[in-house]
Amino acid sequence: MAQAPIQFDRASGALEGANAWERLAALALVLGSKVASNFSHRGYNMCANLLRTTLPERGIQVKLNDDAVFEFPYGDGYWSKLLNRSFHYEDELELLFQDSADVDYTLLDCGANYGYWSVLVSSKPFGSHKAIAIEPSGQNYPKLANNARINGNRFETMKCAIGAARGTARLSGTKHEAFSIAGDQSGGEEVPVIALDNLLDDGKIAPGGKYLIKLDVEGVEIEAMKGGARLMQGDSVLLCEEHGNDPKHTVSRYILDQSLKLIVYDPRSHRLETVTDLSILDRIKVSTHVGYNVFGTASAFWLARMEALNAKAARRVQ
Numbered sequence: 403m404a405q406a407p408i409q410f411d412r413a414s415g416a417l418e419g420a421n422a423w424e425r426l427a428a429l430a431l432v433l434g435s436k437v438a439s440n441f442s443h444r445g446y447n448m449c450a451n452l453l454r455t456t457l458p459e460r461g462i463q464v465k466l467n468d469d470a471v472f473e474f475p476y477g478d479g480y481w482s483k484l485l486n487r488s489f490h491y492e493d494e495l496e497l498l499f500q501d502s503a504d505v506d507y508t509l510l511d512c513g514a515n516y517g518y519w520s521v522l523v524s525s526k527p528f529g530s531h532k533a534i535a536i537e538p539s540g541q542n543y544p545k546l547a548n549n550a551r552i553n554g555n556r557f558e559t560m561k562c563a564i565g566a567a568r569g570t571a572r573l574s575g576t577k578h579e580a581f582s583i584a585g586d587q588s589g590g591e592e593v594p595v596i597a598l599d600n601l602l603d604d605g606k607i608a609p610g611g612k613y614l615i616k617l618d619v620e621g622v623e624i625e626a627m628k629g630g631a632r633l634m635q636g637d638s639v640l641l642c643e644e645h646g647n648d649p650k651h652t653v654s655r656y657i658l659d660q661s662l663k664l665i666v667y668d669p670r671s672h673r674l675e676t677v678t679d680l681s682i683l684d685r686i687k688v689s690t691h692v693g694y695n696v697f698g699t700a701s702a703f704w705l706a707r708m709e710a711l712n713a714k715a716a717r718r719v720q
Contacts, residue, residue, distance in 0.1 A: 404459075405460040406419060406460075407419070407460060407461035407462055407463045407473055407476075408420045408461070408462040408463070408476055409463050410428075410462055410463070410464045410484075410485060411465040412464060412465060412466060412484065412487055413465070423456075423457070424457060424458075424476065427453055427456075427457055427476075430453060431450055431453070431477070431485050434450065435483045435486035435489055436486055436488070439488075439489065442689035443483065443692075444691055446479065446483065447479030447480055447577075448479065450477060450478070450479035451477070451479040453477055454476070454479070457476055457477045459475065460475075460476050461473045461474065461475055461476060462474065462475075462476040463552070464481075464484050464485075466522055466525070467525055467527045468526070468527070469526040469527060470521050470522050470524075470527075470528075470553065471521070471549075471552055471553060472484070472516070472518055472521050472522075473516070473545070473548060473552060474516055475545075480578070481518075491518065494667035494674075495519070495616070495641060497667075497711070498614070498641075498674075498708075499522065499523055499614070501711045501714070502529065502614070502707065504529065505529070505707070507531060507613060508532040508533065508612070509531055509533040509614050509615075509616065510533075510534055510536070510598070510607070510613055510614070510615040511523075511534065511535040511536060511557075511616050512536045512564045512615065512616060512617050512618065512619055513536070513537065513564070513616075513617070513618035514535035514537040514559075514618075515537060515542055515578065515579055516542060516545045517535045517549040517557070519533075519616055520533040520534075520535040520546075520550070521549055521553055521557075524553065524557045525553075532558075533557035534558045534601070534606060534607070535550070535558065535559045535560070536559075536560045536562060536563075536564060537559070537560075537561065538562055538563035538573050538581070538583070538591075538593040538595075539578065539581045539591070539593075540561075540593075541578060542578055542581070546559055547559050561593075561594075562593060562594040563583050563593050563595045563596075564595070564596065564617070564619050564622070564626045565583065565595040565622060565625050565626060565629055566597060566625040566626070566629040567597050567629060568600060569594075569595045570592055570593065570594055571583035571592070571595050572589065572591065572593070573590050573591045573593045574589055574591070575620075581620065582619075582621045582622065583619075584620065584622050597628075597629025597630065598626065598629050598630030598633050599629055599630055599631065599633055600629075601633075602633065609636070610637075611636075611637070612637040612638070612701075612704075613633065613636075613637070613639070614639050614641060615630070615633070615638055615639065615640050615641060617642045617643070623653045623656075624652070627640065627642075627656065627657070627660070634660070634662065634698075634699075635700060636701065637701040637703050637704060638699065638700075638701060639697050639698070639699040639701065639704045640697065640699065641695055641697055642695065642696050642698065644666075644683065644687065644693065644695070644696045645693055646691060646692045646693060646694060647690040649684075651683045651687075653696065654677065654680055654696050657696065660698070661700070663676055663698070663705060664697070664698055665677065665698075665699070665708060666683065666686060666694070666696045666697070667695070668682070669686070670685075673712045674708045
């Protein structure tokens with residue numbers, strides 16, 4: 403019988419249900435994250451995954467806030483950074499989601515992995531929003547479904563990939579956070595593919611709604627955008643990953659080519675900046691092994707919200 407998950411509260415730092423070795427491992431994972439944060443966490447995942455091989459197989463449930471619990475395998479290299487209470491996962495997205503708590507929107511969590519953002523956005527402190535978590539991997543999907551279950555099944559899950567049109571593709575990769583349908587199609591797992599606009603066709607979402615679309619699709623961002631052309635004409639924002647190892651800024655260039663506004667969080671100004679010259683990304687993308695979030699939208703509503711968010715940030719700095 404599987405052991406009950408370890409419990410960790412990010413607010414208090416309390417770790418419950420862990421044995422002595424698991425507690426020592428937690429200290430190592432936290433210290434490793436604090437040191438590695440000076441190098442954009444380069445090497446952390448590999449070291450944590452090595453440590454994981456010495457641990458018994460069990461889950462850890464991290465209490466993200468009073469209404470959000472996120473479970474993953476204990477020692478997982480990608481998610482164990484959450485044990486470091488000073489670590490913030492994609493903080494520019496959290497900033498936007500927190501500020502949008504009062505907006506009636508739906509999160510489309512594409513490439514949801516284990517469902518971190520769906521868990522958080524559907525929680526009360528973030529506005530209890532509707533979320534649809536979309537994940538193609540047969541390895542990841544049960545963990546996503548489990549996170550929906552332990553949070554009261556308050557968000558919907560779908561097992562499929564996002565692409566330009568309906569069909570099938572082969573999903574491959576060695577890291578759960580980086581499975582992709584891009585590249586070599588000869589191996590891997592066959593998965594169904596839908597387009598973002600099919601969610602409108604199938605009645606999953608309504609025309610005229612407000613949407614934040616987290617697009618973490620590992621190399622098929624442009625195909626996914628092609629499949630969401632109708633959705634992007636309305637009150638939607640694409641939250642895309644711009645790869646640090648892409649000096650051509652391919653994703654951002656495509657967003658601008660679609661006559662969408664391109665916005666990026668500039669850590670120097672602490673503002674969401676509208677990008678007209680892609681050279682700003684040369685300065686922001688300082689690490690080749692990580693991704694940087696950029697936002698694309700044609701929505702006057704969301705652009706106004708981001709301007710208001712900048713004004714709030716300016717007041718906080720003063």
